[in-house]
Amino acid sequence: MEASRLSTDTTNKSMAARIMVALDYSSANEAEALLASLRGIPCYVKVGMQLFYAEGPKFVARLKEEGYSVFLDLKMHDIPNTVKGGAESITRLGVDMFNVHAAGGKQMMEAALEGVDKGLASSSKRPIVIGVTQLTSTSQHMLNAEIGIAGSVEDAVLRYAKLSRDAGLDGVVASPLEVVRLKREVGPGFVTVTPGIRPASAAIGDQSRVMTPKEALKQGTDYIVIGRPITAAASPREALESILEELV
Numbered sequence: 001m002e003a004s005r006l007s008t009d010t011t012n013k014s015m016a017a018r019i020m021v022a023l024d025y026s027s028a029n030e031a032e033a034l035l036a037s038l039r040g041i042p043c044y045v046k047v048g049m050q051l052f053y054a055e056g057p058k059f060v061a062r063l064k065e066e067g068y069s070v071f072l073d074l075k076m077h078d079i080p081n082t083v084k085g086g087a088e089s090i091t092r093l094g095v096d097m098f099n100v101h102a103a104g105g106k107q108m109m110e111a112a113l114e115g116v117d118k119g120l121a122s123s124s125k126r127p128i129v130i131g132v133t134q135l136t137s138t139s140q141h142m143l144n145a146e147i148g149i150a151g152s153v154e155d156a157v158l159r160y161a162k163l164s165r166d167a168g169l170d171g172v173v174a175s176p177l178e179v180v181r182l183k184r185e186v187g188p189g190f191v192t193v194t195p196g197i198r199p200a201s202a203a204i205g206d207q208s209r210v211m212t213p214k215e216a217l218k219q220g221t222d223y224i225v226i227g228r229p230i231t232a233a234a235s236p237r238e239a240l241e242s243i244l245e246e247l248v
């Protein structure tokens with residue numbers, strides 16, 4: 001009984017480390033309240049534009065001091081020199097992962113890696129750098145009719161993923177729907193970070209290419225990103241625990 005409980009706990013912990021909780025809040029207080037409610041569950045945390053623009057690097061530093069693995073999701077997309085400078089500053093924050101838009105091109109992504117090299121102190125760990133392919137809110141119709149890219153979403157994702165790999169990035173952000181092809185055609189070790197995660201009962205909202213947590217992990221993705229299904233729940237802890245239970 002105790003042994004099986006122990007192994008479930010261990011599995012839960014290793015599953016939790018593959019869940020990135022999106023701290024999409026406008027204040028440190030709200031983010032900290034969420035983290036307090038999730039205390040003891042060793043999930044990754046994602047700081048995006050809303051929280052970073054409100055609270056800045058100090059909040060990221062605090063998360064690192066508290067021992068969290070941090071994905072800084074600022075989706076940089078600019079000329080190579082500017083992205084290089086941004087990547088240097090981000091690397092100095094000591095985050096574990098950050099992203100750039102693959103649509104910025106190979107030279108821009110290479111510049112991001114140069115920025116990482118400049119920002120790395122001798123003792124610090126190199127962050128994982130990933131390219132955003134096609135946002136999970138992008139549908140087939142939007143891709144073709146609004147963004148002006150012909151062909152399937154999956155092919156567009158694959159093309160940006162290969163460009164990201166050729167630039168030297170460690171992986172990509174994509175939807176779980178593309179993971180099998182990404183792992184097969186870009187490489188099994190190429191990291192996949194997949195938002196667009198919706199438990200069966202959750203509202204899809206502005207997402208377009210979605211999958212349940214369990215199905216997403218079955219595709220072989222490395223990390224799933226979950227925001228509102230946890231943060232907007234009456235009890236975020238219960239929401240995360242029920243997702244974890246579904247995964248084991």
Ligand SMILES: O=C(O)c1cc(=O)[nH]c(=O)n1[C@@H]1O[C@H](COP(=O)(O)O)[C@@H](O)[C@H]1O
Nearest residue numbers: 022048073134135136173195225226227228
């Ligand atoms: O880079 C991201 O994290 C990201 C890329 C993408 O294609 N789609 C996407 O939803 N995200 C982020 O993942 C999170 C998803 O949040 P929910 O839709 O609330 O689960 C948000 O913080 C988004 O900014």
